[in-house]
Amino acid sequence: MANRMSAIEAKYEAQKIAFAPIFFQAAVCLKELNILDVIAKARRGLTLDEIVEKTGLSNYGVQVLLEAGLCINMVEQDEEEKYTLTTVGRFIRSDRMTEVNMNFAKDVCYGGFEHLKESIVEGKPAGLKVFGNWPTIYEGLSKLPDQVKQSWFEFDHFYSDDAFPHALELVFKEPVKQIYDIGGNTGKWSRACCEYNEEVQIKMLDLPGQLNVAKAKNSKEAYADRISYFEINLLDEVQAIPKGADTVWMSQFLDCFSADEIMSILKRVYDAVDEQAFVYILEPFWNNQRFPASEFCLVGTSLYFTCMANGNSKMYHSEEVKKMSVDTGFEVVDTFELIGDSYHTLLKLRKKS
Template identity: 35%
Template sequence: MLRRNRPNYLETLESAQRLAFAPLIFQAAAAALRSGLLKVIAENPGISSDEAAGKAGMTAYAAEVVTDMLVPAGILERTALAQGEENGKSGHGLKTTPTGDLLVYDEMTRANFFFSESVCYAGLAFTREALAEGKPAGLKAFNPGWKTIYPHLPELPGEARSAWFGFDHWHSDQAYGAALDILARMFPQTSPLTLVDIGGNTGRFSKAFLLRFPEAKAVIADLPVEVDALPRRPELAEVRARLSGVAIDWLTPDELTDRPQAEGADLYWMSQFLDCFSETEAVSILTRTRRAMTQNSRLAVLEPIVDEQRHRAAELSLAATSLYFTVLANGNSKFFNGAELRRIFAAAGFAIESEHPDLGVSHTLFILRPENAF
């Protein structure tokens, strides 16, 4: 069945082994990154394993085990020893491959890697259970009593919390500038605007919006744990006078119409928010949002569309994040494909006024209006 004489059999066999040992490769890479060993090698191409170990504070044995793993994995390669190191030594030197350089220097790769390591890795042991039950079984790696990850983000261990927000902010930030340019063309800068930032989390977008629109006000509508923390966030100090919050749990029947601050705003905003819910839940959230809007209100939805990406790397990142949603976040959501998301908008009573693809790395901005607004 394997047809061992077929072309490229050995290359295919190597690829299969890389998958079979992927967890070991990943942990070796994590150890090399966290210890600084990979950076030492990147900055000193041709360095010996022993010398790199000393600079990184590792034993020679530990460095040898890790680098022996990372060479066939394509993260390091062996070279002649750097000039001067060959005196009294035998063997080879080491240098990073282009993949290794990305792990050391590329911000997106590092955000994705540390998110996988600190947030996802332990919980992924429960993937089959999560798929079978439709619940985030992997959360038991943090706390067996948690039902979803979102109310507990402040409770994550330090490295996991830093990695979660680093991942979330990096991907969002790449698209925010372009999205604000589009919103600036929609709304005159002199008009006093009210923004309702649904799922606003730490207030990162609301702050950017208020700095771009100095006459505007913003209301963050999010879980109580996030709203309660807003006054204590020092990064919001310069916009605090124009920023407020209302608590809402979208997994209950709560309505924005019960919160006067969030009714009748000019602009409602959702960034990477709907993908945190199932299709049925997303329709419900959008429907309740529409009920708080006027005919002149607009809803801006910033989402990555899994089947409308320019690059395979972006598609792979989105597919991996969908598995995180399944195993650790909520058990029943994923990044939507284009047809699904547009169907959700229509089912909730929205018409698409405009679409703006290819913002940042992977996002599309949808400008929606209530279907009966002409």
Template identity: 40%
Template sequence: MRRVKYRRKNRGYSAVEALVDAQKIVFSPMIFQTIGTMLDLGILKLIDKKPISANLIMEELQISEYAVNTVLESAQVFGVVDCDKEGLFSVTKLGKSFLYDQMTIVNFNFIRNCCYLGASEMTESFLREKPMGLKKFYKDGDTLYPLLPQMSEIFKKSWYEFDNYYSDNCFEEVYNIIASQHPEKFFDIGGNTGGFEKVCLVKNPNIDISMLDLKANIEVVSKNSQLKKCKFYSVNMLEEEPNLPKISGAVLMSQFLDCFSKAQIKRILENIKKSADKETKVYILEPFTDNQYFEASKLSLIEISLYFTCMANGNSKMYKKSEMIQLVKDAGLEVSNIYENIGTHEYTLLECSL
């Protein structure tokens, strides 16, 4: 027995282990939906209160024996729940992530409610360079962004929670960095829900700040009472010559350029340069994939690229820091400062000079 154990320990990653991992990938859509079902029905939350038998779960939640036993078997084999010798189920550390870890919850709801259906169109999306999965929700649309206000409430809730979760806790630090340069004006391109503007107005109620975004979003966000002092411009940055205001001071693009292909990013930066005076500073805030401390963060970011493929636009991704710096140079700008470890999710702020 000892000799066999020694051989197993030193033989590395075996074909059998590879097959087990392969089956985990094959059946991952099923366990994903199983966890969703356990959350919907209250099973995971009930088990977490105290170890409990399958029969008591059926009683307390009024769910059939078939449903309870089937989802519990699936959850157990994937390590989401455990079962002791007395037949009592408990939630594992992995399972608790879906109940209490905010990043896991936000990511799960986003994938489930915004991406899951569209992911089936990944091949066509790559071939056509269009978000073919978007048609699962809205048949007539080239990109997701103008359609967001028309999406279902659960789609919008999951999308905005995901989008805001990562970048919102960066804004105070970003404001302090930019404000230390004493710009007369702030321009936020792709301002979304106005998170950065709200922080700026709290920090400095007299600030001169403008948000530039698509018309559909501006129509919604401009009604926010917290943003009465903010100026708004409806601009489509994908146009060859977008109708930009005269820009000076500081420009921020927070998690905005990852919504575009490399060619589009270069054109956006070139158009900003044309519309700005030469003293303007351009700030790019991104969670670059090659600048992450935690493996879970890097994994999440790389997989988010596939959301852009299937659902958002068909041609963008989460970029490496080295890629973005090269695009800045290609557009005729220069990276003058790099601020790292912004917020709690390893964001990087590139300060660029024209």
């Protein structure tokens, strides 16, 4: 579609981009300093002085933040100079998706993103240095500051949890005895499987740091003895995936790797399974979303991978992953698009006969 924006409109949009980091921090302050809360609780709005009184902040501080809020359509002011929240302001205040995304951007991404250009040029996550000297964020995930770690996991889980109930039904339609949960992080999928089926055995495959976190969480459960662990660094092409699974599960995992690395992982999965096994890939493909906001967030997440995570992966187009799967010897048996109330597509693979 042709861009029919006028020059004046386009220049305004350009200025929004120029000042975006500043207004982002203003939005964070409006929320975290309870300005949005006190306005929301007053049905007929509040004046500047009333907001100052209720928040205990300075007149100056509240004023500059409210003026910023007017510019980014978070608040509006009536003829009596009373402030109320707009729909945007209400989403910033209480929408869970917006909260997860803002916390992720603020805690995980913001400090390192001044190094994005360096990341693009060098092909490395240059922004990660603000947290530690690891080659990728995954080696350091368990060592991140608590608030950063919390925001990272909340972001990761938010975009997978809604898909799990429907995914469980799809996976367990087939006879399942042994699932390999590759890149299982905190073990949320493994626990969901054990709760869904009383006999299934799970083997989690991940880096030692992540497995230690998962072990601590899983140990509290009655089914803990049905979950085993296998330490592996899948960036090391020499490290093989063990045989024995009739089901392999990878949830929001392959987007953590470059195309070449994905091919290497899929080849090792191929070598580890027989013709009767099923391989499932759960991903929020950016091209397969109901709403523009979802696509926008996923493309932004690709830049997180560039600058903070590993320097070479992204959120993929569904056809890219399908092609890589076929090129490594699998056939795509089925595609379940936007399963449940989620952003995800589930690919069901099997070795070509």
